[in-house]
Amino acid sequence: MALFVVWRDSVVGVGEAWRRLTVWERHADVVPLTRITVVEGGGGGVGTVFVARSGVGGLTFDDPMEVAVWRPPAGGRAGFCRLVKQGSFVTGWAEIEVRPGAGGGSRVVWREELRVRWVPRLFDSLVGWVARWVFGRAVRRLLARP
Template sequence: MARFRVELSSPLPASESWNRILDLRAHDRVIPLTRITEGMVPAAELRPGSRFVARTGAGPLAFDDVMVVDTVTPPRAGEPGRARIHKEGTMIRGSIELWVAPDGAGSQVSWTQDIHVRGVPRALGRLTAGASRAAYGWALRRLLSAS
């Protein structure tokens, strides 16, 4: 299991940052080689128990990343939003904790993830965490800048 964190500042209000990150319909447009094949909904429709599947890869090298929402509390009235999602696929397991807080006119975003990729030994955890941090950071920046 590898753990990593991505922290970003956004000029967007917390509610807009939240909506962009958790709008599963946008993931198809901004994340290469990934398509939401089940549960493609906007952030406002996510509830505890919501299940969604991201198919990542190409041809025979593709796999399903199955995720289930544990908790989801959008930011409101100056309070941060928090979501917890767990991954229960056969290739990728782990959990995600998203935190989006107001910061002046903008917001602060924190994405913390525990990730285990089947077939990757624990000894390569630092490599897995570094590569995942870079990929997720890139994707989060694109989601926050998408219009």
């Protein structure tokens, strides 16, 4: 499994950063060749299931995820969300933490462990590097877009 961590600081406050990162359909705006569909529990909390479909033409795969932990930021406490990947092609988990940052902004920490089926473990470091780049870019773009 490839484990990676992405940190991003933002001028956006904690509540707004949380909203921008946890409206799941918005991720399709910043991840190339991906569509997101919420299929169960559209409120975003525990039990919400959504599917990221990535690819082109007949070369697509689904990455279904379920929200396992949902603690929005409140009263100065950081927000925390854990997603469990339920697919047959990509498995693992992702955690999103949004905490207060400098000057009223926020700090986002995105941790993820993923395994891509049919990719030998020998390539885990490469998979982690690519995923860190893709998700780092996605987080930066989500935080920049209202």
